[in-house]
Amino acid sequence: MIFAVSSANPGSRFSRANGSGWDSDRMIASHEEFREYVVTRGAALLRAANQLTGNPADAEDLLQAALTKTYVAWDRIQDRAALDGYVRRAMVNINISWWRRRKLEEYPSDEIPDIPTYQDPGHRYDELEHALNRLPARQRTAIVLRYYEDMTEPEIAKALGISVGTVKSTVSRAMAKLRGDLLIPGQRQPSG
Incomplete structure (x- = not known):
């Protein structure tokens, strides 16, 4: 799946930061916990994303964006039982944001498009x-x-x-x- 998290040496970049206050063991455990969550819940979350977008490619993009937000906030999420709700809410918010952005792609024009002639x-x-x-x-x-x-x-x-x-x-x-x-x-x- 596109949204799977790599497990290859997850703590390598954090181990160098150990002297500046980072706890590399905690970061590795956190990374593995997130990875396990994505592996176990990914398919169900992808189905929810597909229901939101109606398009499999857009659903993958939406889920990837929501999982990215979840990963960034992972240590702040205290209630692990509420993770699905957190990811789903992130998907809804991101989808609304994308929808609004697409809606703004229509701009006023100086030229009026061809309009069929009026018929009585x-x-x-x-x-x-x-x-x-x-x-x-x-x-x-x-x-x-x-x-x-x-x-x-x-x-x-x-x-x-x-x-x-x-x-x-x-x-x-x-x-x-x-x-x-x-x-x-x-x-x-x-x-x-």
Whole structure:
């Protein structure tokens, strides 16, 4: 895992500082304790990070940043049972900070982007009416009963003398046709 802590000679840089007040044995023990925590809890913490970010690569970065903060504060954390909570809170705070930073990447501009020309809403209703008129009679009737008269599928089935399944498929096909007919020029057909 990316966030694993190296155990290769963990106290070497601290042993030189022993004369200036550093306790190298305590630092080595602290380092090993942190390393053991990361090894045992890393996978669960990575799952939590993935839930926060929704992206595995971002989750690894987020967990790495949170573990770095935890390592720096390791000796100050008295309640070892609260470590998961500490790391999770660090992940939430870091994620919010990153989100805010990304949000600020949008800057005002002197140039206005191309905006589609305004169309009178009445024009769109005319298009809808023409698209409805192009539907076969049963599809048009099912759409009008469902969306204009606000009838349920069983009520439409009873009114038209067909099954509920036929109502569902008829409305679905009609809606697909309407979506295709009412696409704005240059707009792609939605998939699925």
